[in-house]
Amino acid sequence: MKLEKVLIVDPIKGEFTGDVEIEGKKITKVSVKDYYSYDNIVMPGFVDVHTHGQKGINVMDASSEDFKKWAENNFSYGVTSFIPSTVSASKDQILKVLENSKDVGLSIEGIHLEGPFISLEKKGAQNPQYIRKPTIEELEEIITEQVKLITMAPEVENFFDVIDYLKEKNVVISLGHTNADFNLFKKAFQSGINRITHFSNALTPLHHRNIGGTGSALYLDFHLEMICDGIHLSREFVDLTYQIKGSDKIILITDSFEGAALEDGHYKLGGLDVTVKDAKAFLADGTIASSTLVFNEGVKNFKKFTNCSLQELAKVSSYNALRNLNILNKGRIETGYVANLVILDKNLDLVQTIFEGRRVF
């Protein structure tokens, strides 16, 4: 396969016109050619490391077939790698998700456990009945090779006792749903944790006498997940964060749930009732619950909110998430990399998705 006369956007080498050749699952040649114009934009396929479901599929009760459908749906939003994300649940429920997603393959890179080892005070839309402290005994059961990412609160009992175990298992720890103050964030950062879940939702606010979770995320060298649906974060908040942190430290996510890409209505999330109205998902008490965002819309929003370059957009939509999870053979448009690509028009609307060298959308 050869993509000719395109604008190539690589997160490292930047933007240039040329051709991309693909053989089998890999990119075999990238030619820089000084075209006067181009038809489409080629970027690395999008990566969503925080998503609970989509189009009627709910991670917590998805069958193997559902996971497969989810991956296929995701191609239509440009997503070529994703990490289904659980919510706080019983051990058995988590084990069921791991079992059902085990041999699906496709674009599923692993599982993200968002909870259950989080703060009750900052539970957001997580079901409080399942929130608990981590123990090595439970981790030995639920931390299989599939688990790539876990969101935890540093103030939960045992937190600092289990992080070495998680590192040994190559699980990346992300701080989230936490009431921790600056000192605790600093301690966690100094323990090697460099990541914050859906900034700055479910974190303590920036205060001028204690900068809190929000301030710590901005002040220390953390990578930040961000939901750019225009609901969770205001346009100015996204732009301010981009100006402060730069494009190397932001990881776009959807945090979507089964109601995403469907009509307004009533849905479920971790056993809780969720209403979707005007694309906004919330619990009965008004708490924002997950999102209805699809990935390519989040990418367009980020570009609109920040006026970043396309090179930067390739970082926040793909490269940063992959590197943070130590996935090194994807996320670039360069010889030898896996041919996971999106082809966009000049409005950044999705034209094609290429997954492992195959046109899948």
Place this chain on the structure above:
Amino acid sequence: MKLEKVLIVDPIKGEFTGDVEIEGKKITKVSVKDYYSYDNIVMPGFVDVHTHGQKGINVMDASSEDFKKWAENNFSYGVTSFIPSTVSASKDQILKVLENSKDVGLSIEGIHLEGPFISLEKKGAQNPQYIRKPTIEELEEIITEQVKLITMAPEVENFFDVIDYLKEKNVVISLGHTNADFNLFKKAFQSGINRITHFSNALTPLHHRNIGGTGSALYLDFHLEMICDGIHLSREFVDLTYQIKGSDKIILITDSFEGAALEDGHYKLGGLDVTVKDAKAFLADGTIASSTLVFNEGVKNFKKFTNCSLQELAKVSSYNALRNLNILNKGRIETGYVANLVILDKNLDLVQTIFEGRRVF
């Protein structure tokens, strides 16, 4: 007078060793000489544009003699320009301050009216009984040539109707003690206002769905007053703000009151009772009230909190405040500028103050 073998710190040209020659009130020659070592550091004299009193002197009932003493005291903290600042008070009380400070001269550059046209909800330690909306009639009485700066809340009635009048009178408007959200800050910014009073005290917090006064101050191109006593703002907050805004946008102030440079005890501020304990001043309900900071300590704190360069320190302690008030003949170590200087040792402790070419401390 000649200052020899010193490290000269100019906010524009940077840091270099050399000699400074002074004749009359002015700097007449600055010689760059490549000395292997130097004894002391010469910086522009400090500028405090927000201070309510000091050492038993309270701006609201200070006599002409008190204002003179205040200026002389201030030399011992390196301050060679300052703007006594009123608090919310009756028209007659404000007129009395203007009258008593009128012909003092020395380092008094004018008067800062902090209130009374501010938000009741964000009054801080301002006396609510005097808070009101501005009218052209009142402004015609209280805006004399002495008034250089006024702190106002953009949500008070008539705010946008009086800003042209204030600009005509060359009064710089600073936003403060305000409940305004991003949209109102943006509107005020677009009206030409570029300054925030004692950031981020008495502003709405940064929230991820409305960035508030705190976020607006960081996001838009405002200059920010900051009280670096280690009490009003945490060390990390100061450093984060410095990293975001840079040294061109920060103006150090003391916001001090009559209890500054005195023992712990009971004092008054705008008719309210203030207790000072461990150098922290507060009202009966615990609200932080003014400060006990002296300027050179704030300068040392800023250096310690941020690890900024000396050139940057000259900006935040002198140059930025002067330029913001359109005072163009002070704040640099350069031929032709007024010889207002501080001589510091290598620990930044004050050794001498030179005011208009005279050793005054």
